[in-house]
Each structure stands twice: as C-alpha cells, then as structure tokens.
Amino acid sequence: MNRSRLEAFSDGVLAIIITIMVLELHVPEEPTWAGLAGVLPGFFSYLLSFVYVGIYWNNHHMLHLVSKVNGMVLWANLHLLFWLSLFPFTTRWMDESGYRQVPVLIYGTNLLLAAIAYFVLESTLIRQQGRDGRLARATGRDWKGKASPVIYIAGIALTFVHPLLGVGAFAVVAAVWLVPDRRVERFLAAEADQQH
Amino acid sequence: MNRSRLEAFSDGVLAIIITIMVLELHVPEEPTWAGLAGVLPGFFSYLLSFVYVGIYWNNHHMLHLVSKVNGMVLWANLHLLFWLSLFPFTTRWMDESGYRQVPVLIYGTNLLLAAIAYFVLESTLIRQQGRDGRLARATGRDWKGKASPVIYIAGIALTFVHPLLGVGAFAVVAAVWLVPDRRVERFLAAEADQQH
C-alpha cells in the first residue's frame, strides 16, 4: 500500500464526515425567525464538530513525513477514522437532547477516544521510523497533543457539574488547535534550508 | 500541506455537497402528474444550488496558481467550505417553506457569506504571493466578484418586497457566473506565449 492511496482514502472519509453532518440539522418547522432560533443550538454543535474534523484533517498531513506504510499503520489509521466517523452520531444526539448530561458526556468521550486514536497513530508512525526519524523530530514534545486529552477529561468531569461547562471545555480545545500546527511546515522548511 | 491534497479534499467536499442535496428532494406522494407538479419548485431550488456549487468548484481552481499553502490558507478554505456545506440545509428550508420570506432571506445570507468567504480566501492567497503575484495579475479587477455581493444584498432587500424577487436576483448572479471565468485560463495561455 503506498502512502498516497492511504491519504486519498482518509481525505475521502473526512470529506464525507464533515459534509454529511449537515444532513442531521433539522430544518425549522416554522418559516419564521422563531423557527430559526430554535435550531441555532444545533447549528453551534455542527460548527464545533466541523472545526474538529477540520483540525484532524489539517493534522493528518503528518503522514506526509512518512515514506512506507505497513499493515499496523493502516489499522491505526482506520481506528482513528472509526472514532471520527461517530462524530455525526454523537453530535446529533447532543444537539437533539438540547445538551443534556449523558449525550454531552458521550460527545466528550468520543472526542477523547479520537484524540487517543490519533496519538496511537502518531506513535505507530514514529516507532516505525525510529525516535530519530523525521516525524519524531518534527512533532517534538507536542504539548498540544498532550494537553488536549487532559482538557477533554476535565470537560467530561465538568459535565457532571453542568453540561454547558463541558461543552465550553471542548470548545476551548478546538480554539487551541485552530491556530494551525506549524511544526511539520517548519520542519520541512528547515530541512529544505539545510539542503542548500 | 501540499496544494494537491488541499484540492483533493475540497473537490471531495464539493462533490458531496452537490450530490447529497438530491437526498433532500421529496418524492411526490402520488404517482401522478399532479404529484410531480407539486415537487417542481423544490426541483428549481435544487437546480439553483447545484449551479452555485458548480460555480464555486469552477472558480476554486484559482488555487492552481498557488505553489505554497500555509495554515492561513487551510482555514480560509475550510471557512469557505463551511458556508458551502450549509447550502443543502438552507436550500431545503427555502424549498419546504414554499419560498417564504425568512427562509429566502437566510438562503440569500448564506450565498452572501459564501461569497465573502471566497473573497477572503482569494485575498489570503494574493497577500501571501504579493500584489504582483500570478493570482493577483490573473484575477485583475474582478468585477464579477465585486458585483455579486452587491446583487446578493439587493436580493436580500428585494425579499422584503416579495421573496420571489429575491430568488430572481440570486438566479441572476448564477447566470452571470455561468459564463465561465476565463481570466485564469487566459493568464496561463498568455504566460505560456511569453515563454516561447
């Protein structure tokens, strides 16, 4: 399996996930401003999940630093795609319930499991290349990758106080990642400089 | 992130948006000509949104003039895809309501926000390249890009008079853009000529 086909398949799955979520948005029953206001909370959860899928797609280009892809990487990648594929489901439930405690907990758990799956994929790629490989040097200490699960767990805990506190924590992680991850870019730029 | 993966992802999202809208079309309840006539207005709004997504896909190939893609471009692109991804939702509401005022206003606002997001993406690309870059020279004064938001706003205003006037204005913009934008093509052809 060459890397480009893995990237193409992952791009396809992420493009579908990010787009079909809109099919879950309920059209207002009344053609009025009041009807529109009723669906705005669902709009917010759609936006949050859209940003999350965008972040994962954005970071997924770490694969670009890898030359060979073996069976372990394939399944580590499918494992990540599996948890991401549940975003439309958990988003819809959270939205339809009006941000009640159990659905928000499940949404946060979904975010946490996707983050863990991403970490497993990154580790699988680094182990394959060795700790001196390009990806290991490019990602470095990865404070964002380490902080995110902690905030997810904090958000899950806060949900027991009030679900909206949990949603707020999940929105904070999204905001942190919205600032694009320049490590891979910088690494490639630095590498290009050294070759001159 | 290389440009081709950004293009592939955007193509995927646009292909899905343009195709899943048909899932929103209600099948006539009666297998009769009267039943068919009842869904024709929905068919027209599907056609209009299909043309709009086609236009955005068509113009999106301005990315072809860009060699490097940074984090700003990624998010400017996702911002555009976000507003485009809402087309199935706003189209469906406009259709189901039978072209009532509020849903038509929201549809027009969606068109306007997508046009603004496109302008932001174009500006981000041009700023990155400098005002003498290939994209800046290829797009030139871009009267269509500047006229469209004005017509959208006019359409939104006309919707307060009668929703169908607004829909008419939005159809005019689509018709203007249907004439393919030859600037990028001409620029590439001129550039090729100069190299000989």
Next chain:
Amino acid sequence: MNRSRLEAFSDGVLAIIITIMVLELHVPEEPTWAGLAGVLPGFFSYLLSFVYVGIYWNNHHMLHLVSKVNGMVLWANLHLLFWLSLFPFTTRWMDESGYRQVPVLIYGTNLLLAAIAYFVLESTLIRQQGRDGRLARATGRDWKGKASPVIYIAGIALTFVHPLLGVGAFAVVAAVWLVPDRRVERFLAAEADQQH
C-alpha cells in the same frame, strides 16, 4: 483547469451517486422472508440504476483522450452530472410507486436526458479537437450512442401500454452497454502500435 481535477471531481460525484442510492432502499418492516420479498422490486431498480451509473463512469474515461479542458467542457460535464445526480430521486419514486406509469415515464425521461447530455459533452470535446482529433477517430460512428436514445424513446412510448414494458426496454439498453466499450481501448492500442 487541468483534466485530472475534472476527472477526480466527476469520479467523486459518480461514486457518491452510485452509493447513496442504497440509502433510499427501505428496510423490510418485518424480519421475515415475506418482508424481504416486499422490497425485492426496489432492489431491482437499485441494481438497474447502479448499472447505469457504472456505465456512465466506464464511458466517462473518453476524457482521457482530451488534453485541454475549457469552460464549455466544464459546464457540459456538470450538465451531465446534473441529470445523473437525479437518478437516486427518480429511482426512488419509481420504486416507491410500485412501477406506476408516471414515475416510470419520468425515470425514462431522466435516462434520455442523461444520454443527451452525454452526447453534448462528447460533441463539445470533439468540436474542440476538430473532426480529425483523437476522440473523433476513437469513437467513430458510435452506433450504441445513437441507438440508446431511440430505445429510450421506444421505452417511454411502451410505458403508455404497460409500465413494465418500458422498464424492460431500459434494462435492454443497460445490457447492451454492459458489454464494455472497447473503442477507446482499441484506439489507444492501435496508436501505440503505430508508434513502434
């Protein structure tokens, strides 16, 4: 616009059309053989439309003989994709109605309009290349492309006698095309021979 991005976008749209049709299949209400028997007619119309989209995808590779793609080609291609994108809609209506006259007529009309759109795309490509271009020589007289609309029209006429006669005619066209079109393959092989 380069050809490969046009192909990738078309492949994406065709892949989505061929796959989302299954979302229209109604799951049997009873978990019994009788329940299954009740959905078999829908299964047949799904199979027929699946084969049709497969045929269009298969023949769409005529684009491979084209080097340049202009705005006319883009819209001729989107015009074809538009009629193909309605297949899930017309298939569903035909199926849900139990093959009643009006929905079968509309299904046949959809097939006819897609065939015309394909012919328009082919002609646009040939006109662009000149009558001595590679595509014109590869497609030659194209008896299948000329016979299909005739059979569609015959099928539409037969539907007024009995809808299942019409469906039979549409199945005949699919069977004729299932035999893959070797003209482009043969042309490329012959061209390769001449170069040796």
Next chain:
Amino acid sequence: MNRSRLEAFSDGVLAIIITIMVLELHVPEEPTWAGLAGVLPGFFSYLLSFVYVGIYWNNHHMLHLVSKVNGMVLWANLHLLFWLSLFPFTTRWMDESGYRQVPVLIYGTNLLLAAIAYFVLESTLIRQQGRDGRLARATGRDWKGKASPVIYIAGIALTFVHPLLGVGAFAVVAAVWLVPDRRVERFLAAEADQQH
C-alpha cells in the same frame, strides 16, 4: 482506463460506504444511559461492518500489482462494489430487527456474495496476467481467501440454530482478516531485493 482512476473511484465508493453507515445508527430517544444501552447492539453491527469494509479496502490494493485494466476488470470491480454497497442496507436490517434469523441470514449471504465477487475479481486479474504473473505469485495459495467462504457458509448454517452463533462466525472471519495480509507487501519487498 488507467489503473489509478479505477483505484480512485473504488476508494471513493468504499470511503462513502464506510461513512454513511453511521447515518443509519438511531440516536437514542432518551438522553439517558438506558437510552444509550438500547442502541449498543446497533453500534456493534456498525463496528463489524466498518471492519469488513476496512478489510476489503485493505485487500483491494492487490490492484497495485496490475498494470493494465480492461473492461472485464472494470465490471468485476463494479460487481464487488455492488455487494459492498449493500452492507449499509443489510447491516441496518439486522440491527433494527434485533438480530432475528432472516436478517442475519441475509447479512451472511451479503458477506458471502462479496467474498465470491472478490474471488472473481482476483481470478480475472490473474487470468489476464497469466498464472506466472506477479499477482498469482504474490497471492499464492491464499488460505484465508479459501477459508472465509467456508466459515460464512458455516455461519449461515449456524444461524438456523441461533442467529447470534451466525453473527459470532462472521465476527471470527473479520478477526482473522484484521491481521493484515502481508503477502503483497512481502512479494514487493522480495522483488525489490532481487533487483539489487
């Protein structure tokens, strides 16, 4: 038709199948743990089908050993995609029925027909290349490919005893294939060695 476009189309269809299945998952009616528990069986059948589509995508890269693609291969591939495209349908029925006998039989039959279609595709590719071709040498005796249909048939038989025994057999096949198939990888590695 070149191979890469066949791969891209197949990747697109598989990406869509694996992703739209989640649209079939019913959101719990109550925002409670009890509500979540009620949808867990559906979650398991989603996971099983997700793994199956992942396996087929994973094995589908045997196409990489093929240089030319003719019309027979195109239709053998579409035949495989057809049975795979029914997974969302049969999975949903099995889930909604609560794993009753007839839907589980149909699910197993779908798995069996997909396995046969895969075998037909593999044979078509090998026949085209000759028994000494690269694919024939890479796949070798293929005990997994031969054992799977036997276990599917055993699973179908066991379903007459109890449906969950059948589901268990189908899960066993998935587990067997989860161990990635290294034959193609090993063959390419060995071939690379010989060239040195």
